[in-house]
Amino acid sequence: MPTLTKLYSLEEAARHNTADDCWVVVDGKIYDVTKYLDDHPGGADVLLEVTGKDAKVEFDDAGHTKSAKELMQDYFIGELDPTPNIPEMEVFRKEQDVNFASKLMASAAQYWPIPATVVGISVVIAVLYARQK
Numbered sequence: 001m002p003t004l005t006k007l008y009s010l011e012e013a014a015r016h017n018t019a020d021d022c023w024v025v026v027d028g029k030i031y032d033v034t035k036y037l038d039d040h041p042g043g044a045d046v047l048l049e050v051t052g053k054d055a056k057v058e059f060d061d062a063g064h065t066k067s068a069k070e071l072m073q074d075y076f077i078g079e080l081d082p083t084p085n086i087p088e089m090e091v092f093r094k095e096q097d098v099n100f101a102s103k104l105m106a107s108a109a110q111y112w113p114i115p116a117t118v119v120g121i122s123v124v125i126a127v128l129y130a131r132q133k
């Protein structure tokens with residue numbers, strides 16, 4: 001069955017770093033220990049000090065007992081999002097010129113010498129041809 005674990009970025013978890021709102025991350029799992037701060041046998045300060053990072057090493061170093069690890073589950077709120085932070089792709093799109101008439105006028109202004117030259121050459125050929133007769 002799929003689990004409905006909420007995912008948070010480390011940046012999001014790091015924002016909860018005060019005595020009124022404290023999240024700690026241990027081995028990729030996030031715990032909201034706000035209500036546990038005053039009861040934590042290791043003290044509130046150690047928890048506040050490790051906010052904003054994965055405190056697995058500090059947690060293990062404290063030598064927590066099995067019952068401490070069971071107690072943690074009461075404060076579990078989610079996991080770190082393992083998805084790498086891929087910057088959004090920017091899509092560049094040329095502005096579409098919806099005004100067809102102005103588009104036509106612009107290309108006519110740019111390319112008028114071509115039809116003018118064709119007409120001019122045609123006139124010269126016609127005149128030369130008429131003279132020969």
Ligand code: HEM
Binds near residue numbers: 055062067068
């Ligand atoms: C939800 C998270 C946590 C819970 C539920 C928890 C619970 C406990 C408990 C029950 C104890 C008493 C000893 C034991 O039974 O193991 C304890 C001690 C301690 N904890 Fe935590 N703890 C948590 C997170 C942390 C973290 C992230 C640190 C990291 C610095 C930490 C550092 C300590 C320290 C330094 C002690 C005192 C060890 C001693 O003096 O013997 N704890 N904790």
